[in-house]
Amino acid sequence: MSERIEPASRENAATSSKPNPSFESQVADLLGPKGFTRDAAAVDPWLTDWRGRYTGRAVGLASPASTQEVSALLQLCAKEGVPVVPQGGNSGMVGGATPDKTGNALLLSLRRMDDVTIDPQAKQAICEAGVILQNLHEAAAGEELRFPLSLGGKGSATVGGLVSTNAGGTQVLRHGVMRALVEGLEIVLPDGTVLDLTSPLKKDNRGFDLKQLFIGSEGTLGIVTKAVLALVPAIAARQVVWVGLDSLEAARELLLHCERSMGQALEGFEVLPDSCYRTVLAYLDARPPLEGTHAWHALLEFDADREGAATLPARVEACLADALERGLFEDAAIASNEKQAETFWQLREMIAVAERAHGRAVQHDISVAPALMPATLGELERAIVEQFPDHEVRGFGHLGDGNIHLHVLAPAEAPNNWDDTTAKQISDLVYRHVSEKGGSISAEHGIGQDKLSTLEATRDPAALSLMRSIKRAVDPHGLMNPGKLVQPK
């Protein structure tokens, strides 16, 4: 290493170049043998996103063990002009944690930082970024508390990733998305500065909410190293109900009825059409919760803490009896025990997996104002089937949040290049329609690299321009997760 090479120009970092040859040894010196590897067997599994749609390359895999190490590493990357791609459980849906193909970026795993502490009195979890969601759930349960956000990937998704992607899930109706549950954050800024926003103040009016800026920013502004998360009392009793309905409009009426009648006790309200229901039943080889045939199904969960536990079953029964009398649904089954409740939820949670096994499809994660969802889904279905005959439209998900996962299934005889041709035309149609309704092309999965061009094509130029200004201000050399979410331009 006698030859001195000039550090990469910071100004040009956005179009990255190969790192200085000494960079790797500097990282290795900084992080030690557990903290840095170039071994393909160790690195390669993390270079492809979990949906298998993107594969990149990297200088190596850095796994710092502390905030101080992340800070030193980012200082080094800033000095050397090396782009950084942060990664948690690598279970995102939009390629947001996969580096590009140049191999010039450093992959930064937060998985070694996995310490979690529960503060029962403050009802808070203090988590390092690499804490796996399932482990957080278990730690909270140990104190008769719970972290009220869950999703399919809970066995691999990390707190840092959940914060950076503003994750949602099936409990958003009552408890909100990640944004509503983060009470404090620690972030390492692109120049290595540690920004400590972890002091858990309920009220603080000292200007811009810097914390919120990093939630959902997909690692493009800095690296989340720690989060203080809100916990709620453990569930003392729950009632899980499977409902058969004749339309999505009826489901929305039932939702409004349950909100009026049960208030905060309504924790989940998921919907699926009969086609999804049949697919997932067949995939799981499960017994159907209801006997008859219904055009739509809904899965409802009502929860109570200790105070309300005793009266919950009677309240749910009265609520449903009233709804039946008003003709708001066709049939319903209340899970008679925890095991059956789990089975009901299993049907919902396995839809995506069962659908994937079912055949080729193009998927959309869209939202509109909740009141507009039934009509919007109907319009989309008619427009798609008209333009793309033999395709099948299946919308399922979080009706209460106005967030539907819209899958469009290819006909069996579709050509091999269906994904690159027809599927893209279908997506264009969907995103254009949703944007015209004031909706979002990404309700919960984020933008990553998958939807970057769609975002730029559909979003209000004023919002895009403001995002770019902020990106340039916080990450002037464009080193943080380049090619994702926001192009500084």
Added chain:
Amino acid sequence: MSERIEPASRENAATSSKPNPSFESQVADLLGPKGFTRDAAAVDPWLTDWRGRYTGRAVGLASPASTQEVSALLQLCAKEGVPVVPQGGNSGMVGGATPDKTGNALLLSLRRMDDVTIDPQAKQAICEAGVILQNLHEAAAGEELRFPLSLGGKGSATVGGLVSTNAGGTQVLRHGVMRALVEGLEIVLPDGTVLDLTSPLKKDNRGFDLKQLFIGSEGTLGIVTKAVLALVPAIAARQVVWVGLDSLEAARELLLHCERSMGQALEGFEVLPDSCYRTVLAYLDARPPLEGTHAWHALLEFDADREGAATLPARVEACLADALERGLFEDAAIASNEKQAETFWQLREMIAVAERAHGRAVQHDISVAPALMPATLGELERAIVEQFPDHEVRGFGHLGDGNIHLHVLAPAEAPNNWDDTTAKQISDLVYRHVSEKGGSISAEHGIGQDKLSTLEATRDPAALSLMRSIKRAVDPHGLMNPGKLVQPK
């Protein structure tokens, strides 16, 4: 107007100069006779903040009637390099809506934009920025809904001001600050661009939460012209309780007990020491809620919607009986009717006014983590009395939020210059101590011009630097409410 004068240099706008002579007539042409005045009788009342601590001057008072007019006005101001000071009800506590003394800035009132629409199904209020809080309360009540944020200045405070200052109040414990209640915003950016973020999506993961950036930014990044606000069901029943206690530690124990026992039903938990209690009773010439003498008092409110209304009184009684048995308080009185409940609240709401009438004092609006509040207040009291004998310390407010209003009363014989000398030393002590505890020098009142230097002296340089970067990125010419909250530097 034959003489052409070059527009003010944009680069130097932060240190403003006198506007181009044609500026006033351009504004008058744009907004019409109702929209612009220089008449001293009309303008002067708005040039002093309501605490009477700051008085400024202005080019004139602009009162646009629509977002389009705000947009055109900001385009003009950008072109001419004229600073803009936005103003709602002018009831802020930190001089945030008062222009400086140069007279170079335009005072921009949003008060003419006062349209409010309630959407009962979506449980939302769509408000123009000038809607007065009291009017919003009444509009929501007309639909059996409520906007769950209230404060002393509700008869003058406007929605735009509440958003821009991220207002708090006495219902934060359950419903959160303004930040938690804003579902959509419309903002006019410094160059006149209208940023429409009003589409009420429950879930939207298209990147940075731009909306949150403007909440609490005190008009330094743009002008809030519209807000979509969350409403909750009207209160069907409430129980208001006055409690006497022997210490603030006991009050915190009682708070935790009530949270465990009553969950979401606990809507307010305010505390005041005996000295405040006596001052406000004397000021109002009111009958004391309790007979005996207690070192501390607490005001509790428990609420229920229709479902829980019938059982609320019994639940509150059981909760209090249990607390009494555990020795968590000395005495308590449950308001026997609405009139008495209002009287209890009146005692709390009039503290600030009664204290002001009582004599000279220096006031602090501080927060720490809720668990630290009793100890912190004790430490502060001891430190102040030791260094400033004959001064009296009174802390009251929102115990559940960790937010105390700390007043330090001057002795009767204090010299005339007490405000400029001793009071400042006391504040230094308070803010230093709170900052060391990871707390906030401004829990709910904001920074404005009043606390700008204190913020710069106490806040983490990394946070200050990031705020300045964002300010420069969004308002590169420094025209939006200069001299408040953040100095671009």
